[in-house]
Structures are given as structure tokens and as C-alpha cells.
Amino acid sequence: DQQVKQNSPxxxxxxxxxxxxxxxxxxxxxxxxxxxxxYPAEGPTFLISIxxxxxxxxxxxxxVFLNKSAKHLSLHIVPSQPGDxxxxxxAASEGTYKYIFGTGTRLKVLA
Amino acid sequence: xxxxxxxxxxxxxxRGQQVTLSCSPISGHRSVSWYQQTPGQGLQFLFExxxxxxxxxxxxxxxxxxxxxxxxxxxxxxSTLELGDSALYLCASSLNRGLEKLFFGSGTQLSVL
Numbered sequence: 001d002q003q004v005k006q007n008s009p010x011x012x013x014x015x016x017x018x019x020x021x022x023x024x025x026x027x028x029x030x031x032x033x034x035x036x037x038x039y040p041a042e043g044p045t046f047l048i049s050i051x052x053x054x055x056x057x058x059x060x061x062x063x064v065f066l067n068k069s070a071k072h073l074s075l076h077i078v079p080s081q082p083g084d085x086x087x088x089x090x091a092a093s094e095g096t097y098k099y100i101f102g103t104g105t106r107l108k109v110l111a
Numbered sequence: 112x113x114x115x116x117x118x119x120x121x122x123x124x125x126r127g128q129q130v131t132l133s134c135s136p137i138s139g140h141r142s143v144s145w146y147q148q149t150p151g152q153g154l155q156f157l158f159e160x161x162x163x164x165x166x167x168x169x170x171x172x173x174x175x176x177x178x179x180x181x182x183x184x185x186x187x188x189x190s191t192l193e194l195g196d197s198a199l200y201l202c203a204s205s206l207n208r209g210l211e212k213l214f215f216g217s218g219t220q221l222s223v224l
Contacts, residue, residue, distance in 0.1 A: 043218055
């Protein structure tokens with residue numbers, strides 16, 4: 001049973017436009033969420049996180065939104081750059097010191 | 112500061128063999144977690160070690176095991192390899208346990224023939 005779902009396996013966006021990556025979860029006990037970016041042949045790198053006590057967190061071009069009632073979070077990248085082309089994973093934790101990852105969304109930013 | 116180092120980068124084994132993967136965490140990091148990445152399945156949690164003790168385990172068969180040494184370095188072992196074990200195995204470290212961001216290594220790509 002996939003508790004964290006990224007239903008869009010891929011997304012293409014024009015350079016300079018907004019990229020919106022979505023993530024849904026089923027476990028209402030999840031209280032901490034993270035986004036990771038992964039380039040080929042490299043390990044995932046941390047992008048941004050959000051606690052369940054917040055509904056928004058910003059870091060530069062990256063903003064994560066959390067809608068607890070809908071069990072949905074999204075990552076907004078504005079403006080999108082070609083270097084943002086990668087696979088993005090969302091992850092969730094319920095404080096058990098392990099993270100449940102989604103299956104990833106491959107973002108392609110077109111120049 | 113050096114990042115998380117995983118060795119080897121690539122491995123080719125045959126069914127029935129066993130394999131040992133190694134992970135050196137970032138200096139000072141005490142928690143090490145292992146994940147398996149396969150196409151379409153994302154990253155699946157294998158186990159977490161802290162202070163040489165396994166603290167958490169994912170839903171993998173007993174063929175998958177691990178350990179952590181006093182210097183926080185960790186190894187994972189897979190015995191009686193199956194074709195389905197072909198995957199990228201990622202190690203991640205964090206300073207302590209808790210809601211901390213994980214720092215990942217580049218992984219070991221295991222192919223089972």
C-alpha cells in the first residue's frame with residue numbers, strides 16, 4: 001500500500017514558468033514532509049521541508065504548500081530553470097524516524 | 112566536509128550469491144538509513160541504525176540485514192540474491208535521530224543476473 005503517492009510520473013515546463021509538483025498521502029499521522037531532488041547517478045539531495053503545524057514554507061525559488069484536510073502537498077518552483085530538470089521525490093514521516101517516499105516525478109524544464 | 116560515501120558504485124552478481132554494501136556517513140553523523148530504489152517503486156525504506164543498533168526496519172525479508180560499527184560506518188548484506196533484488200541501494204546519514212533531513216550517498220547499483 002503506497003502511503004505517499006506522486007501520481008504524475010513526468011512533467012514538462014517551459015523555462016521561466018512555474019513548475020508544480022504534487023504529492024498525496026493517506027496516513028493522517030504524518031507530521032513532517034520533505035522534498036528531495038535527484039539527478040541521474042547521484043543520490044537525492046534535500047530541497048525543502050514542512051512541518052504539519054504550517055501550511056507553507058518558502059526557500060528562494062522553492063515553496064511547499066501543505067493542505068492537511070486534503071492530505072496533499074505541492075512543490076512550486078518559480079521561475080523554473082533548465083538546471084531544475086531532475087526527479088523530485090516527496091517524503092513523509094510520522095515521527096518514527098523513517099521516511100516514506102513517493103515514486104517520484106521527473107521534471108523536464110525546456111529552454 | 113566529505114559527503115556520504117558508498118562503495119562499490121556498481122556490482123554484478125548472480126542469483127543465489129550474497130553481497131555486502133558499505134556506507135561511510137558524514138563525519139559526526141550518527142544515524143544511518145538504507146533505502147532501495149527501483150523503477151516505479153520510489154525509495155523503499157530498509158532499515159535505520161543509530162549507536163550500532165537497528166532502530167527501525169522496513170518490510171523486507173530477512174535476507175536483507177545490516178550493521179553499524181562504532182565509527183558509525185554501516186554495511187548492509189543481502190543473502191541468496193534474487194533477480195528482483197536488482198536496484199539502486201542508497202545510504203543516508205543524519206546527525207541524530209528525529210525529524211532531520213537526510214544526506215544521501217550516490218548509491219550502489221546492484222544487478223543480479
